[in-house]
Amino acid sequence: MRLTKFFLPTIKEDPTEAVVASHKLMIRSGMIRQVTAGVYSYLPLGKIVFDKVEKILREEMNAIGGNEFYLPALAPNELWAQSGRLDEYGDLIFRIKNREMVLCPTHEEIFTSIAKPNLISYKDLPQMWYQIQNKFRNEERPRAGLLRGRQFTMKDAYSFDATWEGLDESYDKQEQAYRNIFTRSGLKFFSVKAHSGAMGGSESVEFMVEAAAGEDYVAVNDDGSYAANVEVAVSIAEVTPRKDTNLAYEKFHTPNIKSIDELAEFLKVDDKSRLAKSRVFVITGEDKKDEYLLVLVRGDDEVNEAKLQTLFGGGIRPAHPEELPAISGADAGSIGPIGFKNKSVKVVADLRLQDADELVSGANENDYHIKNIDLKRDVPEIEYKDIRVVKEGEGSIDGKGNLRLVKAIEVGHIFKLGTKYAEAMGAKYLDENGKENVIIMGSYGIGVERIAASYIEQNHDENGIIWEGELAPFDVSLICVNTNKDDVVNTCEELYKELQSQGLDVLFDDRMDVRPGFKFADADLIGLPVHVIVGEKNLKDGKIEIKLRRSGDRMLVDKSDVISKVKELLNK
RNA sequence: CGGAGCGUAGCGUAGUCCGGUUAUCGCACCAGUUUUGGGAACUGGGGGUCGCAGGUUCGAAUCCUGCCGCUCCGACCA
Numbered sequence: 001m002r003l004t005k006f007f008l009p010t011i012k013e014d015p016t017e018a019v020v021a022s023h024k025l026m027i028r029s030g031m032i033r034q035v036t037a038g039v040y041s042y043l044p045l046g047k048i049v050f051d052k053v054e055k056i057l058r059e060e061m062n063a064i065g066g067n068e069f070y071l072p073a074l075a076p077n078e079l080w081a082q083s084g085r086l087d088e089y090g091d092l093i094f095r096i097k098n099r100e101m102v103l104c105p106t107h108e109e110i111f112t113s114i115a116k117p118n119l120i121s122y123k124d125l126p127q128m129w130y131q132i133q134n135k136f137r138n139e140e141r142p143r144a145g146l147l148r149g150r151q152f153t154m155k156d157a158y159s160f161d162a163t164w165e166g167l168d169e170s171y172d173k174q175e176q177a178y179r180n181i182f183t184r185s186g187l188k189f190f191s192v193k194a195h196s197g198a199m200g201g202s203e204s205v206e207f208m209v210e211a212a213a214g215e216d217y218v219a220v221n222d223d224g225s226y227a228a229n230v231e232v233a234v235s236i237a238e239v240t241p242r243k244d245t246n247l248a249y250e251k252f253h254t255p256n257i258k259s260i261d262e263l264a265e266f267l268k269v270d271d272k273s274r275l276a277k278s279r280v281f282v283i284t285g286e287d288k289k290d291e292y293l294l295v296l297v298r299g300d301d302e303v304n305e306a307k308l309q310t311l312f313g314g315g316i317r318p319a320h321p322e323e324l325p326a327i328s329g330a331d332a333g334s335i336g337p338i339g340f341k342n343k344s345v346k347v348v349a350d351l352r353l354q355d356a357d358e359l360v361s362g363a364n365e366n367d368y369h370i371k372n373i374d375l376k377r378d379v380p381e382i383e384y385k386d387i388r389v390v391k392e393g394e395g396s397i398d399g400k401g402n403l404r405l406v407k408a409i410e411v412g413h414i415f416k417l418g419t420k421y422a423e424a425m426g427a428k429y430l431d432e433n434g435k436e437n438v439i440i441m442g443s444y445g446i447g448v449e450r451i452a453a454s455y456i457e458q459n460h461d462e463n464g465i466i467w468e469g470e471l472a473p474f475d476v477s478l479i480c481v482n483t484n485k486d487d488v489v490n491t492c493e494e495l496y497k498e499l500q501s502q503g504l505d506v507l508f509d510d511r512m513d514v515r516p517g518f519k520f521a522d523a524d525l526i527g528l529p530v531h532v533i534v535g536e537k538n539l540k541d542g543k544i545e546i547k548l549r550r551s552g553d554r555m556l557v558d559k560s561d562v563i564s565k566v567k568e569l570l571n572k
Numbered sequence: 573c574g575g576a577g578c579g580u581a582g583c584g585u586a587g588u589c590c591g592g593u594u595a596u597c598g599c600a601c602c603a604g605u606u607u608u609g610g611g612a613a614c615u616g617g618g619g620g621u622c623g624c625a626g627g628u629u630c631g632a633a634u635c636c637u638g639c640c641g642c643u644c645c646g647a648c649c650a
Contacts, residue, residue: 009582011583012599012600012611013583015583015584016578016583016584017642017643017644018643019643019644034642036642037641037643140573141573143643143644258650259650260649260650277649277650278650279648279649279650297649301649302649303649305649318648319648320648321648321650324650328650330650332648332649332650333650334650335650336650362650389649479609481609482608482609483608484608485608514608514611515607515608515609515611515612516608516610516611517608517609517610517611517612518610518611518612519609519610519611520609520611521610521611522611524610536608537609538609545609
């Protein structure tokens with residue numbers, strides 16, 4: 001491609017609206033332009049890169065027997081009501097104003113609706129279906145360029161199996177395909193056990209890329225043998241030991257004490273392990289009127305809402321501050337397990353508080369707390385579950401080293417959905433015995449733009465992007481330094497043809513009267529792996545300069561050796 | 573959803589508090605001359621509904637009201 005024919009608007013300075021590296025560099029290198037919050041136009045260079053990602057996705061999906069589909073972005077509300085997700089997803093779904101339709105944020109419903117009348121016998125199973133298509137999500141706060149947008153491209157795949165063993169097989173195939181995809185994309189990644197969220201299902205694994213711009217926190221141990229999203233991560237954390245002093249509990253005045261920190265200061269203790277932190281949740285659902293959940297963790301721990309959502313099947317929500325007095329008897333800051341006003345309360349404490357005593361917690365009366373609480377003695381109906389957030393430095397559950405919390409970008413997520421959607425939509429098949437069964441599904445998603453953005457997060461320097469491998473939009477930058485010298489121009493033209501005839505993708509900077517410094521800076525910004533620089537001085541000696549983008553290493557080679565050297569450097 | 577900031581030419585901005593000539597400067601752009609191996613110099617030039625609407629005023633980018641848009645931070649931790 002000749003730069004004089006290629007629409008490539010590069011920008012010298014960082015755009016003010018961009019904060020993260022990939023966002024800045026995608027704009028500066030002319031890959032994308034913003035249309036509105038979370039919505040981007042892909043310019044020619046960006047389109048080439050995203051197409052390269054899609055090529056890898058297609059090849060790996062086809063390799064595991066995937067059938068490529070292309071489903072619509074629009075779907076009738078009715079279809080989403082069938083699965084129950086029209087309400088579940090709420091404002092995250094874009095709704096069409098002048099018709100009862102939505103813009104799909106994902107495609108379980110439509111794929112299942114195709115499966116239902118067509119996958120009707122065990123002989124039709126298993127199936128692996130996928131598409132690469134636009135997704136629309138009305139994110140409350142889009143951010144970081146393409147890392148969280150309102151419209152993006154997703155490769156979403158769905159497996160349909162007759163048996164749970166079949167699902168395991170389909171899932172394992174996808175997991176291996178995902179590893180191939182991220183490896184081919186040049187990403188340093190790891191996989192973590194994750195929370196299934198609104199998708200439902202039993203098991204799910206996220207593929208994460210460690211990057212400062214990431215939105216997820218992941219706990220990983222020293223040798224990488226354990227990695228999990230903090231939403232589900234567990235650790236070795238000691239249980240608060242019993243003191244068995246058997247002191248009677250006692251209410252005491254704590255004026256204006258709202259937080260655990262204030263309570264610790266008031267009591268003049270550094271150790272917050274016996275200050276029980278309480279949070280109140282409302283158990284939702286039609287048959288669950290006036291039922292509540294009181295959650296207790298140690299004062300030095302935090303409640304993990306995702307773990308709670310998993311335990312309660314998503315059917316809880318935090319109580320609003322203004323609801324608290326009516327439910328518990330006090331405002332936030334004075335709530336605890338003893339004297340809770342509403343009797344329809346279920347008390348769940350973290351495992352670290354198992355049978356703990358001499359605890360301090362709220363008295364369910366403003367400005368009062370209770371000390372010497374013995375959970376075993378005073379709260380007989382209590383249940384103990386793992387509901388805390390792990391912390392940096394705690395021992396890995398597999399006994400191998402300590403946990404580190406890192407920020408990461410989620411680039412892929414695979415789910416064993418089970419029968420949730422097939423059940424809701426009545427997708428069933430007849431087995432060998434003529435018995436009707438529900439189809440067992442899996443779903444597997446990868447964000448196309450996130451792969452490219454993650455690659456840039458991991459591969460850039462102060463001058464621009466560093467492309468290498470399969471995602472590079474072109475192989476070579478061919479730079480004509482002295483456009484006023486005929487032999488330089490002619491040599492460039494020859495090299496351009498020859499490099500292309502060898503199957504290399506060349507971006508030829510054939511712009512006339514553009515100063516060399518400008519061309520070099522643009523070449524570094526775009527960041528193709530190999531730069532072939534043709535200038536008057538070297539050409540006099542029959543030499544041509546080759547520069548490697550990542551290392552900055554330069555070499556002078558004979559004109560006749562350029563092609564072979566470039567191919568060697570690119571491993572092509 | 574809560575908080576903060578911003579909106580002036582294609583991009584980045586000054587001016588706004590304290591209303592008053594033709595709205596500032598840089599980059600980019602156009603023409604010409606000289607340049608040509610790490611983002612050239614000079615000369616001349618074009619380009620603006622100051623986010624939108626309403627109001628106050630002799631006079632509004634500037635003051636008031638409402639709206640729209642963008643960016644960042646936070647997520648009820650009792």
